[in-house]
Amino acid sequence: MRMILAGKKVGIAGAGGLGSNCAAALVRAGVGTLVIADFDSVAESNLDRQFYFADQVGRLKVEALRDNLERIDPGVRTEIHPVRLDPESAAAIFAACDVVVEAFDSAEAKAMLIETVLGRMTGMPIIAASGLSGYGRTDSMRVLRSGRVRVVGDLESEVSVEQPPVAPRVGIAANMEANEALEILLGEDAGWRRRG
Amino acid sequence: MTISVNGESESYPEDGMTVSDLLRKKRYSFPLIIIRIDGVLVARARYDDTAVRDGNSVDLYHLVSGG
Structure with missing residues (x-):
């Protein structure tokens, strides 16, 4: 398994709660190359759920995440892009990936990336997350799979003041995304075929 | 008509409808x-x-916000 994963490249769109934790899981599992894009910097308010540390506040997330991933595995290859993704840049940056993981915060950005991958990136599998706010309700987390699209989460719990994103459910969604990515990366070698 | 919605079979009395209708x-x-x-x-x-x-x-x- 690790031999196959070492030759794989995964795109991560967004390095917040979903992207940073998903990236850590993929590196620990043995994925060889990650392509990570995020324009933002680490804020103190991110430390409640994102894979960063207090001494990294103020740094670009993509640079801090690269450092943290290299502390897990010094041999991991990363391509970092400190940019705000739009359809053009997303299609270009992730073109050579085996799968793209949607790890944005806003619903609009999630829709933009899914539509970009489906509309412009022929055959590219995408894993998105929708609905991970609050705490508890572990059983409501699920996966919708159809062709090259997979969506994890409860598909309904929107972030709000009363229902902020909290580490456990964000981490569950991030790890579900990583788990689906492994299925795609490993299944393909076992004859898994893309459709849709 | 019978369609599949997110993998689940659903039946409607209509012969056809638009996406907005659905x-x-x-x-x-x-x-x-x-x-x-x-x-x-x-x-x-x-x-x-x-x-x-x-x-x-x-x-x-x-799609709902959160990440």
């Missing part, structure tokens, strides 16, 4: 939804004139 029937009023019919993405501007027919496989992904 969303109303399912009481979907979410601002951001990704819709595919038989794997083909339906643009938001085409919900009123895109048909859903017997045997179609429909994917409805409701």
Whole structure:
């Protein structure tokens, strides 16, 4: 398994709660190359759920995440892009990936990336997350799979003041995304075929 | 007609309907939804004139903020 994963490249769109934790899981599992894009910097308010540390506040997330991933595995290859993704840049940056993981915060950005991958990136599998706010309700987390699209989460719990994103459910969604990515990366070698 | 919605079989008395009709029937009023019919993405501007027919496989992904 690790031999196959070492030759794989995964795109991560967004390095917040979903992207940073998903990236850590993929590196620990043995994925060889990650392509990570995020324009933002680490804020103190991110430390409640994102894979960063207090001494990294103020740094670009993509640079801090690269450092943290290299502390897990010094041999991991990363391509970092400190940019705000739009359809053009997303299609270009992730073109050579085996799968793209949607790890944005806003619903609009999630829709933009899914539509970009489906509309412009022929055959590219995408894993998105929708609905991970609050705490508890572990059983409501699920996966919708159809062709090259997979969506994890409860598909309904929107972030709000009363229902902020909290580490456990964000981490569950991030790890579900990583788990689906492994299925795609490993299944393909076992004859898994893309459709849709 | 019988269609598949997110992998579950659903039957409707109509012979056909538009994507907008289906969303109303399912009481979907979410601002951001990704819709595919038989794997083909339906643009938001085409919900009123895109048909859903017997045997179609429909994917409805409701996108909410959080990450």
